């Protein structure tokens with residue numbers, strides 16, 4: 483066995499990082515999350531997205547840092563509230579600023595992937611009922627037109643909407659995001675409208691840009707019965723999967739609306755509404771009821787989420803069997819302030835992907851620089867680059883160097899494994 487022996491290759495993959503505008507840009511007061519963060523008690527540490535990583539001003543430095551790590555692709559989102567600060571009023575200066583950034587990303591040899599909606603939207607859109615309102619779809623399609631028109635020459639790869647399932651339940655069931663209502667009707671109308679918006683955006687973007695690759699980022703997790711012999715645990719796990727995952731896959735990917743989402747919309751025809759399968763994968767849930775749990779003693783991250791690398795392949799396999807397409811892991815990552823197990827986490831997920839026969843094409847690590855984690859605020863550390871929020875100093879973590887080595891070598895060599903992964907282990911969750 484030689485030191486340069488390749489444990490597995492990643493040659494068929496484009497590897498990079500993912501971010502979302504509100505979590506990094508800072509400086510914008512015109513959006514739903516900024517408004518919500520003003521309400522005492524909503525954000526764990528009382529922070530707001532106003533400072534974040536100041537990426538709005540530091541994007542050049544951040545692009546250079548990405549290039550220095552050799553990243554091959556970058557998933558970013560554009561902030562609707564900046565682009566359309568008032569209904570129908572488009573800020574061309576903001577679009578120019580995004581154009582400049584995307585051009586710099588490309589000039590650095592990095593392929594951009596742009597998300598059009600990632601959890602946040604303008605305060606005025608929220609005020610008009612957000613995604614529950616019937617006009618939401620047309621308003622979103624207007625944004626799509628504007629952004630694709632402005633960035634189309636530089637970007638061909640698009641994510642329409644990030645995690646409709648997570649968005650809908652956080653906003654309208656669990657009180658974990660604005661407007662924090664508890665209303666099943668609102669969950670349903672949000673999911674329905676987001677599904678219609680995606681399907682229509684899919685065709686709209688292709689009309690404007692025939693070579694485009696369009697998909698959505700589906701939050702997929704493994705729902706496993708805590709006790710497989712318990713019929714209730716088994717039943718709830720199956721229900722979670724059907725409601726949280728399959729229902730939306732059928733509507734957004736296949737354009738097929740089942741009864742729970744209301745009747746088939748007149749403007750959506752069943753058929754293919756995706757060019758790739760976008761999967762955000764983080765964890766497995768041990769199911770014994772509505773609340774999430776972990777298996778006793780399972781490996782967990784700083785937020786108590788179970789680490790289960792094989793699950794990425796499991797969820798991808800199920801989705802791919804029904805909706806075959808190249809698979810883009812649009813997010814995968816972990817909260818690890820000490821950087822004590824992140825390299826192992828990346829290693830094991832990439833290894834599981836490499837060992838499978840599935841057509842994985844891209845891997846986006848969540849995230850780049852530690853960023854504002856929604857209601858968790860500035861606490862959790864997901865970055866391959868550490869951030870000092872006070873000074874805005876960025877420091878590449880070992881896991882960043884690990885990812886750079888994997889990209890450089892086109893896989894994981896024994897030397898790299900020994901240097902970054904061998905000594906790492908996960909904390910165990912409660913027994």
Ligand code: BGC
Pocket residue numbers: 502644645648701762813848855856864
């Ligand atoms: C979201 C990200 C978020 C990450 C980690 C994903 O569900 O798309 O915006 O930061 O999880 O919590």
